[in-house]
Amino acid sequence: MPHSQTIDAIIDAHHHEIIELSDTIWEHPELRFKEFQSSQLLSSFLEEQGFVVERGIGGLPTAFSATYGNEKPVIGILGEYDALPGLSQVAESDEEIAILEGENGHGCGHNLLGTAGVSAVLALKKRLEDGEIKGTIQYFGCPAEEGGSGKTYMVREGVFDHVDTALTWHPHSMTGVFSYSSLANYQVYFEFSGKAAHAADSPHLGRSALDATELMNVGVNYLREHMIPEARVHYAVTDTGGRSPNVVQAHAEVLYLIRAPKINQVHALYERVVDIAKGAALMTGTTLSIRFDKACSDYVPNHVINQIVEKKLQAVGLPEYSAEEYCYAKKMAATITADELSSAHREAERMSNFELEEDFYVAGKPFFSSIIPYRKSYAHMTGSTDVGDVSWVVPTAQFFFTCFVAGTPLHTWQLVSQGKTSLAHKGLLHASKTLAKTAEHLFLHPEVIDAAKKEHDKVTRNRYQNPIPAEISPAFHE
Template identity: 35%
Template sequence: MKTRRIAAVLAALCAPAAFAAGAAPTDAYLDETRGQWEALAQRIWEAPEVGLQEVRSSAMLAAALEQEGFKVTRGVPGLPTAFVATAGSGEPVVTLLAEYDALPALSQVAGSTKKQPIAAGAPGHACGHNLLGTAAVAGAAAANRARLAQHLPGTIQVLGTPAEEQFIGKAFMARDGLFAKSAAVLTWHPDDQNRVVNRTRLAVSAADVEFFGKSAHASASPWLGRSSLDALALFDHAMALMREHVKPTARIHRVVKDGGAQANIIPDYTRGQYWLRDATGESVEELMGRLRQAADGAALATGTRAKVTVLFSARDVVPNDALGKLLHRELERVGAPAFDAADVGWAQALQREVGVEPQGLSTGVVPYAPRVGGTASSDIGEVSAVAPLAELGVAVRPIGTAAHHWAQTSAAAHPVGRRGMLVAAKVLGASAVDLLRDPALCQAVAEDFHRATGGKPYRSPLAPDATPRAF
């Protein structure tokens, strides 16, 4: 029986690929091996790890690729939980992105429709990255089998990109040239709809703003001190006033990370963290310049010293119409996830619990059009400035529910999430094969990229000596 199943998979892999309705050569393999990918996603869900700590998650995905014949390099400079996996050689290089970091304090019992942490304060896959990384690996494995069976030219590459939630992995990997040879980059993200996401996401940069003063007894000899807290408070007020004088698309977020040790000690050190967002990377750069001036002004006014350190930066995504249309064609061919009555009932119960209309689950594909999707920032923006990129969204949670929420953690270990994951893997795998088979398609993708970027070479917003670090 096993021999017959393998023979059927190989026969499908050798069949010609086409956009017409029907199974692509990668679909049969993914249907045949569905259980192993669902088990892998579940193992990652059960071991949630936050950014730059994804030791087990990264290792599980890398091991799965090695078993599929990929050459895997674990770790890249500064990012020990990243990996680079390749199969094949030469051009075109088709890259799939894998993410696998969890979010802090969003632990949740699998499939529960009530807020029910497994452990209070523990992390959870509230953005569904256990599904994201697994589907990318599964799609790459399927595409590579088709590459071998059809004797296709080119390279299938999977980049394991850690700490997406902190905008770290891809930005540093882009700066260090890991996307430079990619003819196309395919990615996906858990969603409540089935669509190609080509709306420009907000650009974002973040910085630690530190002030250095002099400590002193706050009662006995305050004149000897220079309060770094005064500097931080003055700086924060300046940033608050700035909100009236920024574009409507701009966002400024902040949190005090270190405000001093005790009230009767004039603090000699404080640190705030500030995130800046706007519609374009150029606008964010301008905001960062104003932030630096405000920090210097606050330091001058309080007799302290300021230091601004950029933690990460990700520009707005550069859409690629040719690549987006490819993903859309394959999504229409594969179709939306096939949910059953139990799935819908579960979804409606969860929707009622979180206070949204109980519409159930998305069962259709959103028509392809410009500006589809949300505006949440992502480090895929940096990748899209280096190489052509397109992003897919697949429904893995009930309509109207949010990511970065315990409900998504619950869905990421539910059959609903697994059904969506398989659709994503099929679309990514088939699209990768289409690119290997069709030089004209690769040329159209390249021309779109050149038009969108104006042919300008990529320039990283990160300093050459910047190093990734959790924050």
């Protein structure tokens, strides 16, 4: 048998193709459930590389799986490729300049997230072909993480039921194991219908849906004092009913995102928000319609797999940068505020469940200087992810990897700007090596998978219930 290639060598050999995939997705940012070009690009590439591709899985047109192998264990790698609205931004610029005002942008780095997984499964396929490992590797193209909970729908349809373990990652300005939980959430539309009237001549004949929306929002804002501290409630008025102040608006709509550490806490808070909405309708003589959009569960970390991920992160190490890259990074770092940097530092400490060493951030340097040490954490990330639902049905691990300068906030123009740079490309390739080496270790040591499953069974205790009701369909056309 000829000498088999290492994970590093395989990934390095394909790095130009992988970077091109990432940059193409960055150049064509697509929103939730509409990632047709991105999905086709990745699935076709994997098909050409010899994977068996199934498109439209879980009833989602832009979801797909790409499989190589037919033995146990089955290790799944999760990929994403959706963008965010309103974050169009010129690449590699240290100024906020839109390519096209109001258009989409990859403000969470999912162009990197999805392609790193492709690179990892490509390397693992080669190791399987060489007979160095045995099992099945499966890439899952998962749409609509941003505001759509694509994976939650996929879990509801049984897409991951055959998978033994799942791995994923997320681009960030820091590197470390995703050791804590996340917030569960509901996303719900509240629509008010009233009666139009002339606002000056006959306002008494009207019933304002816009008034109902405003009263609801005021009521929810008073509710904040009486919520648990970890909960979060956000809203956006998506329809004010019109643009003329001289009309009593007959229709208005507000979209709410309700978060808490556990899904039962979300549901209890949701019921209180519904009561407030009903009260607003009663006060204004309008009618209320509630439309459930999506939900996701809290994330369940797996300590057994997390320890393997941490070892592989340490083995891969942080990227090295050229003088030119440092020059660009310092310009970008100058756009990050002290408060943003401090917030990132606090998040790193929550991840590590411990006060970080003083050299984690060195003043004047554009990057965090070390990998966050892994410690089992009982903290909660203040955001949400639909990876949570996968983690309830499959032992799951994920990590952050440095792709941006220290403190770069997610969902900002700065992150979009850096998402097509060599800084991001280096992070992508390092992350793909970490994913592949973790999966390789699990293939070589099936007893670790067994231990991860025992931990998972003990923690979840068959308590999972998918938070999206069976009658709710994804909002493909919004």
